[in-house]
Amino acid sequence: xxxxxxxxxxxxxxxxxxxxxxxxxxxxxxxxxxxxxxxxxxxxxxxxxxxxxxxxxxxxxxxxxxxxxxxxxxxxxxxxxxxxxxxxxxxxxxxxxxxxxxxxxxxxxxxxxxxxxxxxxxxxxxxxxxxxxxxxxxxxxxxxxxxxxxxxxxxxxxxxxxxxxxxxxxxxxxxxxxxxxxxxxxxxxxxxxxxxxxxxxxxxxxxxxxxxxxxxxxxxxxxxxxxxxxxxxxxxxxxxxxxxxxxxxxxxxxxxxxxxxxxxxxxxxxxxxxxxxxxxxxxxxxxxxxxxxxxxxxxxxxxxxxxxxxxxxxxxxxxxxxxxxxxxxxxxxxxxxxxxxxxxxxxxxxxxxxxxxxxxxxxxxxxxxxxxxxxxxxxxxxxxxxxxxxxxxxxxxxxxxxxxxxxxxxxxxxxxxxxxxxxxxxxxxxxxxxxxxxxxxxxxxxxxxxxxxxxxxxxxxxxxxxxxxxxxxxxxxxxxxxxxxxxxxxxxxxxxxxxxxxxxxxxxxxxxxxxxxxxxxxxxxxxxxxxxxxxxxxxxxxxxxxxxxxxxxxxxxxxxxxxxxxxxxxxxxxxxxxxxxxxxxxxxxxxxxxxxxxxxxxxxxxxxxxxxxxxxxxxxxxxxxxxxxxxxxxxxxxxxxxxxxxxxxxxxxxxxxxxxxxxxxxxxxxxxxxxxxxxxxxxxxxxxxxxxxxxxxxxxxxxxxxxxxxxxxxxxxxxxxxxxxxxxxxxxxxxxxxxxxxxxxxxxxxxxxxxxxxxxxxxxxx
Numbered sequence: 001x002x003x004x005x006x007x008x009x010x011x012x013x014x015x016x017x018x019x020x021x022x023x024x025x026x027x028x029x030x031x032x033x034x035x036x037x038x039x040x041x042x043x044x045x046x047x048x049x050x051x052x053x054x055x056x057x058x059x060x061x062x063x064x065x066x067x068x069x070x071x072x073x074x075x076x077x078x079x080x081x082x083x084x085x086x087x088x089x090x091x092x093x094x095x096x097x098x099x100x101x102x103x104x105x106x107x108x109x110x111x112x113x114x115x116x117x118x119x120x121x122x123x124x125x126x127x128x129x130x131x132x133x134x135x136x137x138x139x140x141x142x143x144x145x146x147x148x149x150x151x152x153x154x155x156x157x158x159x160x161x162x163x164x165x166x167x168x169x170x171x172x173x174x175x176x177x178x179x180x181x182x183x184x185x186x187x188x189x190x191x192x193x194x195x196x197x198x199x200x201x202x203x204x205x206x207x208x209x210x211x212x213x214x215x216x217x218x219x220x221x222x223x224x225x226x227x228x229x230x231x232x233x234x235x236x237x238x239x240x241x242x243x244x245x246x247x248x249x250x251x252x253x254x255x256x257x258x259x260x261x262x263x264x265x266x267x268x269x270x271x272x273x274x275x276x277x278x279x280x281x282x283x284x285x286x287x288x289x290x291x292x293x294x295x296x297x298x299x300x301x302x303x304x305x306x307x308x309x310x311x312x313x314x315x316x317x318x319x320x321x322x323x324x325x326x327x328x329x330x331x332x333x334x335x336x337x338x339x340x341x342x343x344x345x346x347x348x349x350x351x352x353x354x355x356x357x358x359x360x361x362x363x364x365x366x367x368x369x370x371x372x373x374x375x376x377x378x379x380x381x382x383x384x385x386x387x388x389x390x391x392x393x394x395x396x397x398x399x400x401x402x403x404x405x406x407x408x409x410x411x412x413x414x415x416x417x418x419x420x421x422x423x424x425x426x427x428x429x430x431x432x433x434x435x436x437x438x439x440x441x442x443x444x445x446x447x448x449x450x451x452x453x454x455x456x457x458x459x460x461x462x463x464x465x466x467x468x469x470x471x472x473x474x475x476x477x478x479x480x481x482x483x484x485x486x487x488x489x490x491x492x493x494x495x496x497x498x499x500x501x502x503x504x505x506x507x508x509x510x511x512x513x514x515x516x517x518x519x520x521x522x523x524x525x526x527x528x529x530x531x532x533x534x535x536x537x538x539x540x541x542x543x544x545x546x547x548x549x550x551x552x553x554x555x556x557x558x559x560x561x562x563x564x565x566x567x568x569x570x571x572x573x574x575x576x577x578x579x580x581x582x583x584x585x586x587x588x589x590x591x592x593x594x595x596x597x598x599x600x601x602x603x604x605x606x607x608x609x610x611x612x613x614x615x616x617x618x619x620x621x622x623x624x625x626x627x628x629x630x631x632x633x634x635x636x637x638x639x640x641x642x643x644x645x646x647x648x649x650x651x652x653x654x655x656x657x658x659x660x661x662x663x664x665x666x667x668x669x670x671x672x673x674x675x676x677x678x679x680x681x682x683x684x685x686x687x688x689x690x691x692x693x694x695x696x697x698x699x700x701x702x703x704x705x706x707x708x709x710x711x712x713x714x715x716x717x718x719x720x721x722x723x724x725x726x727x728x729x730x731x732x733x734x735x736x737x738x739x740x741x742x743x744x745x746x747x748x749x750x751x752x753x754x755x756x757x758x759x760x761x762x763x764x765x766x
Contacts, residue, residue, distance in 0.1 A: 002059050009055065009117055014124045014491050016048055017399060020392050021131040028161040032146055042096065045391045049103060052110045062113045068348055072102055075315070075344055079337065082315045086308070094318050101333060101341075104394040105348040111402055112352050116441075119411065120399040122366075123493030126180045128396065129173040130193065132166065135159070136200045148205045155205020163206050164327065164386040168393045170201060171212035172376045172400065175369035178220055182365060183494060183518065202254075208384050212376060216369075217247065223368055294385075297326045301335045314338045327385035349388075352401070359406035366494075366518075373400045410497040411441045412762055413516045415509035419444075419463075420451030421639060421664045422611055423689045424525050427580035428502050429453045430689070432461055434581050434755060440762065443496070445512050452666050468508050489515050498762045500554075501545070504528075510545035519764045521552040525580075529563035530684035538567060547571070552761055554578050557687040557707040576766070578758055579709040582692045584748050591669035591697055597660070599674050603633045604736050606702070607675035609668050609690050612640030618704075621681040621725055623649055626658050628729045631736070633658040635675065637668045669697065677702050677735075683723055691718070695745055702735060704728070711750045716743050 005012070027041035053069065056062045076098060083094045111118065136158035139145030148155030148163040160166050177197065181190050201209035221240055228236040304320045305313065316338035326332050334342040361367060377397045381387040387397060414432060419425050432442050433456070442461045449465035457463060466488055469480040492515065499517035501510040504524050513520050522545070532538035542564075547553065548571060555561040556579045565572050599605045608622055619636065623646065626634045636646070636659065643661065650659050665671065672678065678694040680703040687707050691714055694701050701718035708714060719740065721731035760766050 005055060005059055006117075009114070010119055011491055012051075013111075013118055014120060017120065017124055017395060018128050018131065018490070020128060020395065021135055024132075024161070024165070024392050025135055025159055028146065028157075028159045031161050032159070037093070037096075042099075042391075045103070046099065049099075049107065052107060056110045056113055060114060060117065062110075065110060065113055068106070068109050071344060072106060075337075075341055076102065078315045079318070079341065082311055083318055086312055087318055087321065089319050089321060097319055097336070100389055100391060101337060101345065103391045104388045104398070105345050107395065108352050108398050108401065109348055111398055112355070112405070115402055115405050116408055118402070119492075119495040120403060121491055121493045121495045122176055122179050122403075123490050125173055125176045125396065125399060127490050129170065129176065130196075132169060133193075133196050133200045136166070136204065137196050140199065140203055156203055162386060162390070163204065164384050165390045165393055167204065167206040167208045168380050168384060168387050168390070169396055170197075170204075170209040171380060172373050172387075172393070172397060174209065174212045174216050175372045175376075176400075178216060179366050179369050180493075206384075208380060216372060217244075219368075219372060223365060294327050297324050298328065298331055300324070301326055301331070305335045312338065314340050316341050325385070328383070329381040329385050329388040332385065332389060356401060356405045361406055367404070370400060370404050374404060377401070407497070409439055409441050410762060411443070411495065413443045413445060413496040413499040413513070414502045415445045415500065415506070415512040415516075416447075416503040417506050417509065418446055418448045418451045419453035419457070421453070423580075423686075424503055425451060425453050427525075427582075427689045429456050430581040430583050431502075433458045433583065434751070437461075439759075445509075445516075447506065447508055452664060466508070466512065485511060485515075488512065492516055494518055497764070501550075507545060514546060514549055518551075519761075520550050521554050521761060522547060522550040524553060524555045524560050524564065525686040527557075527560045527563045527684050527686065529566065535567060542568070550574065552576055552766065554761075555686075556580055557709050559707050560686055576757075576761075577710050578754055579687050579712070580689050580692070581751055581754070582689060582696065582747070584696050584751075587669050587693055587696045590667045591673040593667055593670045595670045595674075597662075597671075599635075600633055603631050603658070604677070605633055605635065605675045606677045606679045607635045607637070607671055608679050608681075609637045609672065609693075610680075610688070612636070612638050612643045612646060614642045614645060616682055616684075618681045618683060618723075619646060620649060621723075621728060622679060623653065623655065623659060624725050625681075625729060625732055626655055627653050629733060629736075632732075633660075634679075635660050635662060635671060637662045637665050637671055639664045669693070672697050672699060675699060679703070680705060681723075681728070687714075692747060695742075696747055698742055700735075700740065700742060702732060711754070712745070717745065 023041035023044055027039040030036040030039040030041070053065075056065050057069075079098055080091070080095065083089060083091055087094070136145070136156070139158040140156055145156050145158045146160070148157045155163065157163050157166060177193070184190065201213065221244055224240050225237050228234070228240075300323065301317075301320060304323065305317055308317050316336050318336055320336070326335070333345055337345065377387055377400070387393050412435065414428060416425065416428055419429060428444070432444060435442055437458070437460050444457070444461060444463045446463065446465050447468045449463060454463070466484060469477050469484070471477040471480070494515075494517060496517040498519045498521070499513040499515075500521045500523060501513040502523045503509045504522070504526065510522065513522070528538055528541060532541055547568070551574065553564070553571060553575050555564065555575065555577050558577055561575050561577050565575055606622070606625070608617075608619060610617060612619060614620060617640075619642070622634055622636075626632050643663075647661065650656060650661070662671070672694060677700045678690060680688065680690075680701075682705060685703075685705040685707060687709055691701060691703075691707075695717055701714070702721055703714070703718050704721055704723045706713075706715050706718070706720050719731075719735045721735070722728050
């Protein structure tokens with residue numbers, strides 16, 4: 001069970017956040033319709049509260065948390081004793097109120113201790129907000145639901161209980177909407193969301209969501225203007241100013257028809273004020289209009305507190321015989337929980353705030369908006385309350401606060417099809433195993449969690465499976481794949497600091513990479529100009545993978561890059577050459593493993609390692625070589641779709657004694673060590689990993705495809721032969737007769753430098 005929780009903690013917390021609107025809806029029905037005070041929502045939140053404490057203490061062994069837990073436990077006992085001795089209130093109501101107050105600091109300190117284990121996606125918060133909005137919007141359409149206010153003012157709240165709580169949630173999540181809109185750029189989805197959002201905040205009747213929207217829009221424009229004026233991009237400044245004018249005109253046209261406007265007018269009429277400026281001329285007006293009489297409630301609660309016993313002053317007056325809450329969180333906490341309770345709660349909160357905000361980070365637009373959400377949490381706790389004292393709002397606030405934390409390690413994601421035998425798969429394993437896990441958390445996402453390389457991946461690297469449905473039923477396939485993609489998106493959207501589509505050909509992997517990070521890369525392992533002769537087909541391949549949206553396009557060879565840039569000249573600045581990695585130490589060690597097969601020392605042994613695919617690899621040309629060169633034998637290691645084709649051809653040509661098909665091999669290196677030459681007869685390649693493996697074992701290479709990266713030109717280390725079968729036979733015969741001396745190469749030093757360059761990409765420094 002503990003390992004299951006560890007593995008899925010992030011998803012468990014995210015699901016609980018997404019379910020908050022449902023819990024709050026049930027709570028609203030319990031309180032308003034069924035008159036049940038101790039609600040289902042409260043029970044679920046208590047269970048979640050205990051679950052997080054259990055996870056922190058017993059699964060992740062965060063023993064330091066015992067200190068705040070014990071302090072809060074002792075305080076809670078003293079508070080309950082005060083209730084029993086000094087107050088006539090229901091003990092159940094007091095305990096329920098106590099739980100609401102300690103929920104925020106306990107969860108904050110607990111989740112902060114687990115900050116490196118959890119990553120709450122902005123899409124999770126966005127989805128949560130959308131559910132809240134939808135559960136208010138639908139009742140608005142049908143003219144049902146509870147009123148936001150008991151008397152005088154107008155507004156509808158769906159079936160939720162507290163207008164202040166829901167307004168607080170909408171307000172602090174408003175900057176998250178802008179983060180999603182900037183990165184998503186899906187106009188239709190954004191428009192639908194915006195319409196629902198505007199209808200709800202203008203119908204609910206409260207001031208805070210509308211003011212939060214105005215402030216967020218204004219501060220976003222300031223960010224845009226400063227950034228683009230610095231870059232001398234005055235067009236963007238001009239267009240954004242036009243958008244602001246449209247926004248203001250639209251606001252003027254529709255505002256008078258909204259509940260927000262009606263409530264402002266009702267309030268001003270009640271106060272007999274003709275001009276809004278009069279509000280700020282005396283304290284009574286400020287109390288009435290700005291604080292909605294909260295200062296009066298503060299005065300009343302202050303009197304009760306002054307007349308209370310010393311014990312109550314220290315440990316709180318609780319609900320104070322069910323008197324009206326002040327609805328200013330800081331004062332409600334002080335008076336209800338006394339000097340000791342206030343200090344205990346706020347020292348905990350301020351300590352975590354300090355730890356999170358002390359680390360300076362680059363101010364991106366996302367962080368700018370998160371800081372704005374954090375500011376709303378602080379301000380609304382004072383003006384409207386129900387932020388630090390409401391479990392639903394508290395949990396969402398904590399998710400935002402934790403998002404501001406500077407990570408101790410960056411999170412990297414690599415997407416591929418599987419870890420079955422193949423050059424790309426082997427290269428991926430070599431790459432992730434070489435990455436420094438002290439600096440980076442690594443996740444591999446596969447379409448199928450299978451393959452002989454699975455057990456080669458180092459401990460500490462997470463491997464996940466997101467299956468692609470290939471049903472022949474088109475509707476079923478599309479629905480399942482859409483749901484799979486959306487579920488992944490909700491929990492992982494932009495949650496990684498770097499993401500990479502490592503399998504060039506995988507459409508699904510490109511989607512995963514783009515969803516997972518703003519710092520995304522696309523690996524190209526082959527020369528697709530040779531695969532797709534038609535430019536239209538070439539462009540269709542890359543455009544279906546949204547190639548222009550990737551920050552970096554990484555090629556394993558200069559030839560691959562040059563072929564791509566010929567077509568996509570506009571993407572040249574995104575193109576980088578960084579070849580694949582190998583594990584030189586492992587190759588040398590594994591090459592010493594004894595294998596039962598013996599070679600014929602009287603013949604030249606040529607070895608092919610790779611996929612058995614005639615279209616790409618042209619292995620039939622190797623069979624032709626053996627047929628025409630009596631002093632040659634061929635070993636073939638690998639599997640693929642054309643295995644039976646080659647078996648048939650070998651049998652027909654009666655070459656069974658000189659050509660051996662070994663199939664898949666976890667360890668091909670003893671065979672490479674025995675060979676005289678490693679051969680490639682394909683019409684095109686990227687930069688095969690086997691080139692590097694052969695060079696590590698000081699083996700000669702025969703290839704039809706010369707290639708290079710920024711460090712290695714294979715022409716210096718290999719014999720290049722013709723792709724024409726007749727000429728190929730002549731070339732190979734000549735090579736065998738005049739065996740060349742290999743040039744020395746320091747592959748490990750090359751790879752150390754390559755990893756430094758790759759880390760710059762991981763860190764977003766390129």
